[in-house]
Amino acid sequence: MPKPVLPLYSIMKKVLKVPSLAGWCTLLGFIATTTLAHAAPVARIESAPETNRVTFLSWDTEGGRRVEQNLLREPIVNIRATLDAEGGFQLRFTGDELRLPFDPRVTSTCIIPAQWHPDGSFTFPAIINAPDFGPMSVTQIQGPPLTGRFEGDRKEKRADLILRGNETCILRFQPLLLPAPAGLQDSQLWPLARRGWLNAIQPTSRWGEQNRPFSAPAGMLGNNVISDPASCSLWFYADQAFFTPEPFPGVSLMPLVRRTIEYWIDTKMLRDANGQETGEIICYWNYGHFLDANAGPLIAAWDYVEVTQDRAWLAQKIKRLEMIADFLTRRDIDGDGLIEATQSGNLYTLKQPNRSCAWWDALNCGHKDAYTNALIYRAFRCLADLEKQLGRTSEASRYTARADALKATYFKLLYNEKSGLLAGWRSADGMLHDYASPTTCGLAIEYGLIPPEAARAMLDRLWQKMAEVKFERFDLGVPPNLIPIAQGDYIQTGFGTPKRSDGSDTFGIYMNGGITAGQVLHFIAAHYQIGEPARGDRVLRAMLTRQARGEFQNGVTDTAMKGIDWTTWDGQPSGYEGYLADSFRFLQAVLLREPAMRQKLYRPMQP
Numbered sequence: 287m288p289k290p291v292l293p294l295y296s297i298m299k300k301v302l303k304v305p306s307l308a309g310w311c312t313l314l315g316f317i318a319t320t321t322l323a324h325a326a327p328v329a330r331i332e333s334a335p336e337t338n339r340v341t342f343l344s345w346d347t348e349g350g351r352r353v354e355q356n357l358l359r360e361p362i363v364n365i366r367a368t369l370d371a372e373g374g375f376q377l378r379f380t381g382d383e384l385r386l387p388f389d390p391r392v393t394s395t396c397i398i399p400a401q402w403h404p405d406g407s408f409t410f411p412a413i414i415n416a417p418d419f420g421p422m423s424v425t426q427i428q429g430p431p432l433t434g435r436f437e438g439d440r441k442e443k444r445a446d447l448i449l450r451g452n453e454t455c456i457l458r459f460q461p462l463l464l465p466a467p468a469g470l471q472d473s474q475l476w477p478l479a480r481r482g483w484l485n486a487i488q489p490t491s492r493w494g495e496q497n498r499p500f501s502a503p504a505g506m507l508g509n510n511v512i513s514d515p516a517s518c519s520l521w522f523y524a525d526q527a528f529f530t531p532e533p534f535p536g537v538s539l540m541p542l543v544r545r546t547i548e549y550w551i552d553t554k555m556l557r558d559a560n561g562q563e564t565g566e567i568i569c570y571w572n573y574g575h576f577l578d579a580n581a582g583p584l585i586a587a588w589d590y591v592e593v594t595q596d597r598a599w600l601a602q603k604i605k606r607l608e609m610i611a612d613f614l615t616r617r618d619i620d621g622d623g624l625i626e627a628t629q630s631g632n633l634y635t636l637k638q639p640n641r642s643c644a645w646w647d648a649l650n651c652g653h654k655d656a657y658t659n660a661l662i663y664r665a666f667r668c669l670a671d672l673e674k675q676l677g678r679t680s681e682a683s684r685y686t687a688r689a690d691a692l693k694a695t696y697f698k699l700l701y702n703e704k705s706g707l708l709a710g711w712r713s714a715d716g717m718l719h720d721y722a723s724p725t726t727c728g729l730a731i732e733y734g735l736i737p738p739e740a741a742r743a744m745l746d747r748l749w750q751k752m753a754e755v756k757f758e759r760f761d762l763g764v765p766p767n768l769i770p771i772a773q774g775d776y777i778q779t780g781f782g783t784p785k786r787s788d789g790s791d792t793f794g795i796y797m798n799g800g801i802t803a804g805q806v807l808h809f810i811a812a813h814y815q816i817g818e819p820a821r822g823d824r825v826l827r828a829m830l831t832r833q834a835r836g837e838f839q840n841g842v843t844d845t846a847m848k849g850i851d852w853t854t855w856d857g858q859p860s861g862y863e864g865y866l867a868d869s870f871r872f873l874q875a876v877l878l879r880e881p882a883m884r885q886k887l888y889r890p891m892q893p
Contacts, residue, residue: 325349327373327420327461333366340367340377347373347420347461348481352836357416359389359444374460376427379451386447390438390842393417394510394865396488397424397436397447400536402545406492406504407433411536413462414447417485417865418836421462423534429455436504438491438512443842445491445511467529467877469886475876478830485839485870486526486804487539490515499571507546510842510865516570517550518578518645521661522804522871524586528887529877531593543590544599550583551606565613569641575628577617577643577658580610581665588668588890591675600672608681611669614662615688623691624699625662627652631713633774641777646766648782648797650719650775654712656700660729663692667890696735706747708736710767719775721767722751728809731816734891741816748809749821760828762853763806763872771798781846781862800852800860803829803838804868810875811884819879826875833873839865 330353332342340362346352362385366378377384388395395416399408410432415421426432432455438445449455464480466473490508494501502508507523508515523546527539554568567583569576587607591600617625627643629636629652641647644658651657666689673682702709702720708727709718727748731741751768752758770789777783782796793799806825813822832838843849843864851869852861877883885892 327463328353329369329373329375329459329461330354331367331369331375335366337363338365339363340365343367345373345375345416345419345422345459345461347422347463349373352419355392355419357388357392357395357419359387359391362386370458370460372461374422374458376456376458378428378454378456379449380454382450382452384449384451384455386449388416388445388447389443390445390510390512390865391443392841393419393839394488394512394842394867395445396491396511397434398484398487398489398533398537398539398542399434399505400538401541402489402505403433407435408505409433410457411534413484413534413537414459415484415487417839417870418482420481421464421484421533422459423462423537425458425460427456427458429453432457436489436491436511438493440493440512440844443512443844462534464530464533467883469880469882470877471880471882475826475830475879478834479873479876482833482838482870483526483530483873484533486523486867486873487542488523488865488867489542503549505542505545506549507542507867509863509867512842513844513863513865514570515546515549516645517554517567517580517582518569518576519868520546520550520582521585521589522868524589525874525887526871528589528593529874529883540590540594543586544594544596547583547586547590548603550579551603551610555610563609565609565616567610569647573641573647575643576641576645576647577614577625577627577655578645578661580614581658581661583607584611584665585661585668588672591672592889597675601676604672604676604678607669607672611666611685611688614665618691622699623688623693623695624654624659625692627655627658629653630715631655631711631719632715632717633713633772634778636776637778638780646797648777648780649710649771650777651711653714654699656696656708656710656726656730659692659696659700660726660733660735663689663696663735664733664888664891666692671890693735696730697737697740700730701740707744721769721771721775722748723767724748724752724764724809725766725805728812731812732808733888734815738816741812742818745812745816745818745821757855759801759855759857760825761832762855762857763801763803763829764809764825765794765799765801765855766797766805767799769799782860794854795847795860796852796862800854802852802861802866802869804866804871807872807875807878810872811878814875814879814884822875823879826872826879829872830876833870838869841865 327347329345333340399412411425435448466476489505490502492504506515556566567579569579631652636650642651670682670685709720770793784792810822840850849861849864850859851863851866
């Protein structure tokens, strides 16, 4: 049974210090009214003033019942707290250190500060986002400027904000209700998205041994606060930041995007046997051979420059970006325009400890892969546009030609005439691997790689297929494939690997037809791209209803079949992260419903 929002009078003395009983009545009446109304922001703090300890801290920026759940893993010590009006509060401490011990098992609470410094420290102002509880702006209103660190432990499920000072300091927390992004004409759905919007922005805490691949430095965009950064996912977060670059005065998301781009392109490039950099970017840990590991930073670099107009940074990094793109062009090993993966994609070839060529690393995708080539197409267009901004017309023409060549052959080589759908990949032996994928087909349509009439027919076929397999849980999203992945096309002896040759025994688990919300974006957006929004809205509105209940994450679990970052078709956990920042990018569909917003994000891909 959840704790009551309002502490009983008999334990009021354990809660905040308020000067008078009248003050208590006003305060508690405010909390009760706003909580029951499910409208105005509300905060809850329980403290023991006589010992300067806060034992319970929570909030809900949309006035809901999240406030009933404690965000803390253990008490905050050496602190006094007072509630402000309008759902805010203040924290006052004196001494060398204040530690805010958040519990990632509840939600992946993180800090988005004004600045991350090279040593991993940060400075205020900042946003502290408790996903699905909502973001709070944090400003220092007394004392010399504080510096902070964000330290975590993946095994112990710990994420601590550590603030250092030497005098009495006061921090003010205020609910942050994000305004609709600039240019959005129809803001009707924005209130359903705003609390979850920053859930996609998860700067990592510093965790793990920093000289080992299984670790993360502080302040890199990643899966969650105690999980991995991944270069193949970087563009997910950059696209989200693109639309809301400054969510609070003095706090911009774009330096965080730049910091993460530089982490990948400057420190995570592979070298050959002679020690020379190859242009290939590591995806995560020490895994190479991911094509989207190179595409992701290129797209993110365009997002960053387009928002900031930071051409000085671009001029400094353009050769590095070209090196990354040229690695991809060299992977067009047969000269047909498509970029071939090193993995063959042939049946039964994906074996531990190897991974595939894409974010879908448990699938056997390889050789001529549809998902990664769509991203590479966008990456080439983005780089061509960046070259134009620097007046490098020859280089711009070169990458434009690469994008044109890829587009010219993409549909021809990956379309399956028998199904009327796009195959996931064409393996080196010539086989088309088609699992009726709304994600892959949707992405290709969204990026203009499918002829318009074929695109409409493809979406019709996918809806027919969903009816045939009786999938109706659109609140979960849409499965990435509607046909079970064959045993030979799943990683051998891995999470969700089927025992039956047709894959039916694990269908709906993890990457064998399990549902992960973020990748549903492309299927939804495809409908907007072809001018048929009703069916896209049907999925989006159902997902927004679920998001309002906070059901696209269940805290950091890091345990197979416990995380709802992936679910089965009936909503049961089939993932492992529990909290996956990628999941919340489906909220971009609230914006991409409008042509002007699509034009803004996809300008390099416009005719």
